[in-house]
Amino acid sequence: xxxxxxxxxxxxxxxLISIVPLLIGISLISFFVMHLAPGDPTxxxxxxxxxxxxxxxxxxxxxLDRPVYIQYFYWVKNALRGDLGTAxxxxxxxxxxIAERIPATLLLMGTxxxxxxxxxxxxxVISAYKKGGIFDNLVSVLSFAGMSMPSFWLALMLMxxxxxxxxxxxxxxxxxxxxxxxxxxxxxxxxxxxxALPVLTMVIIGFAGLTRYVRSGTLEVLCQNYxxxxxxxxxxxxxxxxxxxxxxxxxxxxxxLGMAIPDLFAGAFIIETIxxxxxxxxxxxxxxxxRNYPLIMGVVLISSFLIIIGNLAADLLYSxxxxxxxxxxxx
Amino acid sequence: xxRAKAIEIENLKTYYNCDSGDVVKAVDGVSFGIGKGEFFAxxxxxxxxxxxxxxxxxRLIQKPGSIISGxxxxxxxxxMALTEKEMRKVRGAxxxxxxxxxxxxxxxxxxxxxxxxxxxxxxxxxxxVEALExxxxxxxxxxxxxxxxxxxxxxxxxxxxxxxRVMIAMAVSCGAELLxxxxxxxxxxxxxxxxxxxxxxxxxxxEGLSVLFITHNIKLAEKYCDRIAVMSRGRIxxxxx
Amino acid sequence: xxxxxxxxxxxxxxxxxxxxVLAAVLAPFIAPxxxxxxGVTALQAPSFSHYFGTDDFGRDIFSRALFGARxxxxxxxxxxxxxVLVGFFFGMISGYFGGFIEAFIMRFVDVMLSxxxxxxxxxxxxxxxxxxxxxxxxxGLTSWMGVSRLVxxxxxxxxxxxxxxxxxxxxASGPRIMLRHILPNVTAPVIVAGTLGMAxxxxxxxxxSFLGLGVQPxxxxxxNMLQDSQAYLRDAPWMSLIPGLLILITVLCIYLVxxxxxxxxxx
Numbered sequence: 140x141x142x143x144x145x146x147x148x149x150x151x152x153x154x155l156i157s158i159v160p161l162l163i164g165i166s167l168i169s170f171f172v173m174h175l176a177p178g179d180p181t182x183x184x185x186x187x188x189x190x191x192x193x194x195x196x197x198x199x200x201x202x203l204d205r206p207v208y209i210q211y212f213y214w215v216k217n218a219l220r221g222d223l224g225t226a227x228x229x230x231x232x233x234x235x236x237i238a239e240r241i242p243a244t245l246l247l248m249g250t251x252x253x254x255x256x257x258x259x260x261x262x263x264v265i266s267a268y269k270k271g272g273i274f275d276n277l278v279s280v281l282s283f284a285g286m287s288m289p290s291f292w293l294a295l296m297l298m299x300x301x302x303x304x305x306x307x308x309x310x311x312x313x314x315x316x317x318x319x320x321x322x323x324x325x326x327x328x329x330x331x332x333x334x335a336l337p338v339l340t341m342v343i344i345g346f347a348g349l350t351r352y353v354r355s356g357t358l359e360v361l362c363q364n365y366x367x368x369x370x371x372x373x374x375x376x377x378x379x380x381x382x383x384x385x386x387x388x389x390x391x392x393x394x395x396l397g398m399a400i401p402d403l404f405a406g407a408f409i410i411e412t413i414x415x416x417x418x419x420x421x422x423x424x425x426x427x428x429x430r431n432y433p434l435i436m437g438v439v440l441i442s443s444f445l446i447i448i449g450n451l452a453a454d455l456l457y458s459x460x461x462x463x464x465x466x467x468x469x470x
Numbered sequence: 471x472x473r474a475k476a477i478e479i480e481n482l483k484t485y486y487n488c489d490s491g492d493v494v495k496a497v498d499g500v501s502f503g504i505g506k507g508e509f510f511a512x513x514x515x516x517x518x519x520x521x522x523x524x525x526x527x528x529r530l531i532q533k534p535g536s537i538i539s540g541x542x543x544x545x546x547x548x549x550m551a552l553t554e555k556e557m558r559k560v561r562g563a564x565x566x567x568x569x570x571x572x573x574x575x576x577x578x579x580x581x582x583x584x585x586x587x588x589x590x591x592x593x594x595x596x597x598x599v600e601a602l603e604x605x606x607x608x609x610x611x612x613x614x615x616x617x618x619x620x621x622x623x624x625x626x627x628x629x630x631x632x633x634x635r636v637m638i639a640m641a642v643s644c645g646a647e648l649l650x651x652x653x654x655x656x657x658x659x660x661x662x663x664x665x666x667x668x669x670x671x672x673x674x675x676x677e678g679l680s681v682l683f684i685t686h687n688i689k690l691a692e693k694y695c696d697r698i699a700v701m702s703r704g705r706i707x708x709x710x711x
Numbered sequence: 712x713x714x715x716x717x718x719x720x721x722x723x724x725x726x727x728x729x730x731x732v733l734a735a736v737l738a739p740f741i742a743p744x745x746x747x748x749x750g751v752t753a754l755q756a757p758s759f760s761h762y763f764g765t766d767d768f769g770r771d772i773f774s775r776a777l778f779g780a781r782x783x784x785x786x787x788x789x790x791x792x793x794x795v796l797v798g799f800f801f802g803m804i805s806g807y808f809g810g811f812i813e814a815f816i817m818r819f820v821d822v823m824l825s826x827x828x829x830x831x832x833x834x835x836x837x838x839x840x841x842x843x844x845x846x847x848x849x850x851g852l853t854s855w856m857g858v859s860r861l862v863x864x865x866x867x868x869x870x871x872x873x874x875x876x877x878x879x880x881x882x883a884s885g886p887r888i889m890l891r892h893i894l895p896n897v898t899a900p901v902i903v904a905g906t907l908g909m910a911x912x913x914x915x916x917x918x919x920s921f922l923g924l925g926v927q928p929x930x931x932x933x934x935n936m937l938q939d940s941q942a943y944l945r946d947a948p949w950m951s952l953i954p955g956l957l958i959l960i961t962v963l964c965i966y967l968v969x970x971x972x973x974x975x976x977x978x
Contacts, residue, residue, distance in 0.1 A: 164822030172831070175838035287910070287963035289917050292937060292955030295944060303945050364574040371528055372589045372640065373562035386579050405829040409918055423830055424922070427837050435834050443825045450825070462579050462624045 147465065150458055158447055165443040166218065170211050173436045180210075183432050184224035223440065224433030226426075233437035237419055241441075243313060244411065244418030248403050250334060251341035252396075258346045263353025264388070267361060268380065278354075282347035290406055294340045294413040301336060308335045311415035337414045341406055345399070352395045357388040390461055397453030401446050475543075476648050476680035477527070477565075478503040482540035484519075484526045489534075496522040496535065498704035504648065507678040509670075511691035514701035520684045524650045527682070528567055529557050544648075563593040566641035570653035572633035576625040582609070583621030586640050593644045608639040612669055631662035635669065642673060649673075650682045655690065667694050714975045721971025724964035731961060735780035744771035746778045747929050754947045764949045767939060772950065775931040776957060782932040783913050783961065786847050790912035791905050793851025795858050799901070802862025803893070806870065813863070820856045828853050829918065836924040843926050846919060850912050858904050865897045899976035906969030910962045917958050933958050 173183050181187050181194060184201050198204055200222075202213035217223070223233040266275040302310040309315070313333050314326065321329070360366065361384055369379045404420075411420035423438035425431075458464045484497040496519045504510040512520045525531050527542060529549065542549040549560065561567075569575045577585060586605035590596060596604070602621070609617035612635040625633060634654060641649050651670070655663040671694065673679040683695055691698050700708040715721055734741065743762075744750075750769025757764040763772035805816040832849050839845050869875065869892055878892070919925030920934025928935060933954040940950035 160818050161822055161825055164818065165825055168822065168826070172834055172838070175835065177838065283963055283966055284959070287959045287966060289914055289921075289934075289937075289955060289958050291918060291921050292951070292958065295937070295941065295951050296955065299944055299948055299951070364569055364571060365577040367530065368567075368569060368575040368637075368640075369577070369588075370530055371561055371567040372592070373558045373560065374588060374592055375558065378588075378592075383577050383580070387577070390579070401824065401827055404827040408827065408830050408833075409922075412922075420830075424833065427833050427922075427924070430837060435837065439826070439830060439834055442827050442830060446825050446827065463626050466624060466627060 147458060150464070151455060154451060154454055154458075158451055161447050162444070165440065165447070166215060167211070169436055169440050169443070170214060172439070173432065174207070176432050183436070185433065186225070186227040186230065189230075218440070223437040226434045226437075227429070227431045233433050234441075236434065237422065237437050237441050240417060240419045240422045241445075243416060244407055244420055247334065247337055247341070247411065247416060247418060248407055251338050251345065252403065254338060254342045255345045255349055258342065259349035259353055260389070260392075262346070263350045264357050264380070264385065266350070266354045267357035267388075270358065275354075278350060282350050285343050285345075285347035288344060290340060290344050291409050291413055293343060294336070294410055297336050297340055298413075309333050310336075311413075313417050333416075337410050337416055340410055340414075341403070344406060345403065348402075349392075349395065349399065353388065353392060356391050357384060360384050360388045363387075390457065393453055393457040393460060397450045397457075400449040400453070404442055404446060474506050476504045476506045476508070477682075478541075478543040479523075479527070480541040480543065482523065482526055482542070483538040484522050484531055484535060485538050486535040495704050497526060500540075500701070500704070500706055502699055502706065504680050504682060505696075506647070506680055507674055508697065509674065509681045509683055509695040511683040511685060511695035511698040512701060513685055513688050513691050513698060516686060518701040519704040520701050521652055524567060524652045524682065524684050527650060528561055528565060530561075559593070562589040562641075562646070563644040564646055565648045565650065566644075566646040567650040567652065568634070568637040568641050568654050571657050572630060572637050573625065573657075575637060576633060578625055580624075581621065582623055582625065582628070582636055586621075586636060586643060589640055589643050604643065605639070608643050609636070612636075612639045613665075614639075629662075630658050631665060634658065634662075634666055638666075638669060638673075642677070642679065645677075646679070648680045648682065650684070652684045653686070654683075656685070656687070663690075670694075715971045718971040718974060720967050721974075724967035725971070727960065728964045728968065731780060731964075732784060734777060735784050738777040738781055742771075742774035742777045744774045746770060746775040746931055754943065754950075756947075757949055763953050764947070766936075766950055767943060767947075772936070772953060775936060776933070776954065779931045779933045779936060779954065780957070780961075782843065782926055782930060783916060783934075783958070786843065786850070786916045786926075786932075787909045787913040787965075789847040790850040790854070790916070791908040793848065794855040794908055794912075795901060795905055796855075797852065798855035798858025799862050799897075800859075801855065802859035803866060805859070806863040806866025816859070817863075820859055823853070823856050826853075829915065832915065832919065833922070833924055836919065841919075841924045841927060843930065843932075846916055846925050850915050854908055854911060854915075858901060858908070861900050861904055862897055865900070866893055869893050869896060903969055903973045903976065906965055906972060910965040910969070913958065913962055913965075 174180075176183060179187055180201075180203050181197050185193070185197050187194070200213070200217065201224075202210045205213070221232075221234050225231065226233050226236050229236065262278050266278045269275055298310050301307045309332060311333075313330060315329050315333075366379060366383060369383045374383075407418065408420035408424055410416070411418045412424045415421065419438060419442065423435065423442070426434035426438060480501050482497055482500045483495070486494040486496055488494060498519075500519075500523060502510070512523060514520055522531070522535075526537050526540075527549070529537070529552075531537055537550065540550065544560075544564070549557065552560070576582075583602055583605050586608060587598065587601035590601040590604050591598060594601075606617045606621055609620055614620055614632055614635050620628065620632070620636075625636075628636065637654075638649075649670075655666055658666065667690075670679070670681060674681070683691060685691055688698075688700075696711070698710045699706045700710070748770060750765055750771065752765055753767055753769040755761055755765040755769075761771050761773065763776060766772055766775070801816050801820070805813040832853055835849050836845070875892065916925055916932065917934030917937070920932040921938050923935070923938060925934055926932035936954040937951060940947070940954070943950055
C-alpha cells in the first residue's frame with residue numbers, strides 16, 4: 140500500500156493543491172450569501188442581544204467597522220482558527236456545535252451508501268448481463284420509481300406503514316432514553332432500529348441513479364474486445380464476468396460515488412429533519428427556521444468542505460485503483 | 471494435398487436477424503479445409519464475412535446472429551455438435567484466436583502475467599504458481615525481452631508489437647493446433663508486422679501450427695500463406711495457391 | 712420521431728403529461744370547488760363529492776391539487792428555462808473564449824457543485840422572503856452547471872472543425888458562427904438535460920414548499936399541501952398520499968419522456 144502512495148506522491152500533491160481554489164470559492168460564495176441577511180451585520184456572528192462589551196469585541200474580531208472586502212479577510216482568518224462565530228440561544232461556538240452532530244450524519248450517510256452499493260452493483264451488473272430481459276425491465280421500472288419520489292413524502296409513507304400502522308420501527312430520534320444505561324450491544328441495536336427507516340428512505344431514493352450507472356458502465360465493458368478475447372480463451376462465464384468485466388466497470392463507479400456525495404448530503408438534510416435524527420442536517424434546518432445566521436453559514440461551509448474532501452478521497456481512490464494511472468504512462 | 475487436416479469447414483452459414491426484420495447472410499455456404507501446419511488466408515473487402523467465419527469457428531457468434539447450418543470437422547468431431555461446455559474446452563486449448571487491436575484485446579486492469587496464465591490454469595489443470603512460470607517461459611518463447619519484468623506490468627506499458635506477441639503467447643500456451651488470426655498485423659507498423667509474421671512462421675515450423683489468416687491485405691497473404699481464398703458477400707469466389 | 716414512438720412507456724408518459732398540463736391550464740374551469748373555500752366537512756376521505764377528500768380546513772383536495780399542478784408545473788418550466796439559459800451562456804463563453812475565462816468559469820462550476828444545493832437554496836430563501844418567483848429564480852440559478860458543461864464540450868468540439876475556419880475566412884463574426892453552427896448540435900443534449908432538470912426542479916420546489924420556504928399559502932403547491940398533511944398522517948392518510956403520488960407521477964413521466972428523447976436524439 141505505502142509504495143503505491145509514494146509512487147503517486149506528485150499526483151496526490153497536485154490534487155491537494157487543486158482544492159485550494161475550491162475552498163476559496165466556497166468561502167467567497169458563503170460570505171456573499173451571508174450578507175444577503177437583513178439587519179445588523181453583528182447578527183451574522185453572534186446574538187446581537189448580548190451585552191455591549193461583547194458587542195464591541197465582536198465588532199473588532201470580525202472587522203465590522205471596516206469595508207466589506209476587509210471583512211472577508213477577517214472572516215477567513217477567524218475561520219482558519221476554527222472560529223465561525225457563536226450560535227444564538229445556546230451561545231456556543233458554531234464549530235463546536237456542528238462538530239458534535241457530524242458523527243450522526245456520517246453514520247446515517249455511510250450506512251445508506253453501504254446498502255445502496257450493496258444493492259446497486261449486483262442489480263446493475265445483472266441488468267447489463269441480461270440486457271432487455273425481464274429482470275432488466277423490472278429493475279428499470281423500480282429505478283425510475285425510486286428516482287421520482289419526493290424524499291420527504293417517501294419518509295412520511297414509510298413512517299405511516301412501519302411506525303404508525305405496524306409499530307415496527309420508531310418514528311424518530313436516534314436512541315431510546317430509557318436505554319441510557321443499557322449495554323453497548325443493546326444500545327447499538329437500539330440505534331440500528333432508529334436508523335432503519337431513515338436509511339431505507341435514502342436507499343430507495345438513492346439506489347436508482349447508481350444502478351443505472353453500473354448498468355451502462357457494465358454494458359460498455361461487455362462490448363469490449365478483451366471480453367471477447369477472454370471468451371476465446373475458453374474461460375468460464377463467471378470468470379469472464381467477475382474477473383474481467385466487473386473490475387473494469389467498477390472503476391468509473393468510484394468517480395460516480397464522488398459525484399453522488401453532494402446528493403447524499405442534500406438528502407440527509409431533509410430526512411434527518413423528518414425523522415428527528417440528531418445530525419448536522421437537522422441542526423442546519425433548525426437553524427434555518429430560527430434564523431440562527433451564524434449556525435446557518437457554519438453548516439453551509441462545513442458541509443461544502445466535507446463534500447470537497449469526499450470528492451478528493453474518491454479521486455485519489457480512483458487513481459490508486461486504476462493501474463493505468465497508478466503506474467504512469469509507458470516506461 | 472492429402473495431408474491430415476487441422477480443420478474442415480463444410481457449408482457454413484451464419485445469418486444475422488436484425489431488428490428491422492431483415493436477415494443479413496454474413497456467411498452463406500462457405501467450405502474449406504486447412505491442413506496441419508498450413509497458413510490459410512481468407513481475404514476480401516470489408517464486410518465480406520471473413521471475420522464472421524473466424525467467430526463462427528470459435529462458436530462465439532452472439533445474438534442476433536447464429537450459425538444456421540454447416541459442419542466444422544476437427545479430428546473427426548463436428549464442433550457444431552458439441553455442447554457449450556465442451557466447446558469451452560476447445561477454445562483456447564485446441565483452437566485459439568487473436569484479434570486486430572492487441573491493446574483493446576488485453577484487459578487493462580490485469581497484469582500480463584495474470585492474463586497469460588489464465589488459459590493454462592483453466593485447460594491444463596495446473597496450479598497458479600506453475601501457470602505463472604509457464605507464462606513467463608511463453609513470453610520468452612515469443613520473443614519478449616525481460617519476461618520477468620513484463621509479467622508484472624500492465625498492457626499500457628507495452629508497445630503494440632509486444633502486446634501482439636503476448637496475444638500469441640496466450641493463444642499457443644495450451645498447445646493449440648489452429649490459430650485464427652483476425653487482421654493481426656493491421657494495427658501495427660510495417661517493421662513490427664514483419665517480425666510478428668516471422669514469429670508465426672517460427673511457430674509453424676516448430677510446432678506445426680496451422681493458421682487461419684484473416685486479412686484484407688492480399689499482398690501480405692500472398693507473401694506468407696500457402697493458400698488463399700477470396701471472399702465476397704458471404705461466399706468464396708476464388709481460390710489461389 | 713420514430714424511435715420515440717416505438718418507446719411505449721415514453722409515449723404513455725407524454726400523454727399523461729399532456730393531460731396533466733391540460734388539467735392545470737383548465738383548472739379554473741374544471742375545479743369543482745374553490746380551492747380556498749373552507750368547508751364544513753373537514754378530513755373527509757375520498758368520495759364522489761370530493762374525489763380526493765377534504766383537508767383539515769374542509770377544502771376540496773382535488774381542486775387544490777389542480778391548482779397545485781399549475782404551480783408545480785410552472786415552477787418546473789421556468790426554473791429549468793433559467794438554468795438552461797444561464798448554463799448555455801456560461802458554457803458558450805467558456806468554450807468559445809477559452810484561456811483564463813474558461814478556467815475561471817469551470818472552477819466556478821466546480822465550486823457551485825461543491826455545495827449541497829438544497830441547503831444553499833434554503834439558506835438563501837431564509838434571507839429573502841419566500842415566494843413563488845424567488846423559488847423559480849433560486850432553483851434556476853443553482854442548477855445550471857450540468858448544462859454549462861455540456862455546452863462547453865460541444866463548443867470545444869465544434870471549434871476545431873474546418874468549416875469554422877472557413878466561415879471566419881469569409882468574415883463571419885464570432886457570435887454569428889457560434890449561433891449558426893453550435894446551436895443545432897447542442898440542442899439535442901440540452902433538451903435531454905432540460906427534462907432531467909425539470910424533474911429535479913419540481914422535486915426541489917416541493918421540498919422547499921414542504922418546509923415552508925417555497926410557495927406560500929394560500930397558494931397551494933403539492934409541496935405545501937404535504938406540509939399541512941403531516942399532522943394528520945394517521946387520521947387522514949389520503950392528505951399525504953395524494954399530493955405525493957401526483958409529484959411522483961409527474962416526475963416519473965418527465966423522466967420517461969426524457970429517456971425516450973434521449974433514444975430518439977441519440978444524446
